Amino acid sequence: MKSVYVTAPYNYAVLDTEIPELKDDYEVLIQMKASGVCGSDFHLYHGKNPNSTYPRIPGHENAGIIRRVGRKVTKVKVGDHIVIDLIISCGECYQCRTGRENVCEKVKVRGSGTDGxxxxxxxxxxxxxxxxxxxIPIEYAALIEPYAIGAHCTTRGRVVSDDIVFILGVGTIGTIIMQTCKAKGCxxxxxxxxxEILNRAEELGVDSIINxxxxxxVERVQEITGGKGVSVAFDSACYHGSLTSLFEQGLVRNAGRIVSLGFVTEPEKISQAMLNIRELDLIGSRMSAYQFMPTIEAFLQKRYDYEKLVSDFIPFSRIDTVFYNMDHPGRDVKKMIITFD
Structure with a gap:
């Protein structure tokens, strides 16, 4: 089989490797059918993911078909279409025991800390x-993982139907958060x-846009909210300074929540007064926990218009195109999904 390795920042290789063998009675062999290209894959390739090591096979938005099962496997069978959780957790630490396996003490993430x-x-x-x-078309099943992130971060943010939500950055994840919040009635x-992506957000039903x-x-937020500000703000832009910008007076109302999703390592300029005078909640969110099954159900119920997110389906045989688009991002390339024969 062929495997793609990022060997170092800005370097990759397509290698012939052996098809892996089952070594455990509870393992399954999966033939890949689709894998989404995420911002974290860009960061891995460009050397900007602080959680990554090299060499590494990217890819955590994975969908495929079961081709072989271990002797004691009971939950799936050969021929099943499946998606793969990106998280490998220990199941024993405090975080795992309290429903926070995504921040397990020994967590490994496919496509980052272990091969994807x-x-x-x-x-x-x-x-x-x-x-x-x-x-559910298997090529779109690769989107179940990012939609699970939307389910997780809105759960972390305690989003409810009467919230007014502000989303900074409506790329793939921002658009997913928007659709998740709209499905909740916000x-x-x-x-x-x-x-262009603001126009896409309008097509997908967002209530207001700000360029x-x-x-x-802040002036536009005040105008839209009748001078109150929003109750929840999501930082899905994730650049240096984006989180600080959400603390600007007039954007988030007293007792509001700010949810951060990024991994920028440079310090932000946030003071205690900015947080405490309005008694805001600053909430971290990483990946997802226990959201795959609810997200699959949401896909079945057609709660999300997920097809509009994908701009490019790229065959695995043309993987060079994926890396070219990473190095030369064009306005027309929004979300890539790699497809396998």
């Missing part, structure tokens, strides 16, 4: 795969500098 899905076959434990009904404001390239964000 940009290869033709891989092995996983049966507990790490989830059956996807064949009514009023949502989308903010970005890219007019921060040519509009004053």
């Amino acid at each position: 899905g940009w290869r033709e076959f891989l092995i996983a434990a049966e507990d790490d795969v989830y059956i996807v009904p064949k009514d 009023t949502v404001i989308a903010c970005d500098i890219n007019s 921060s390239r040519n509009e004053k964000v």
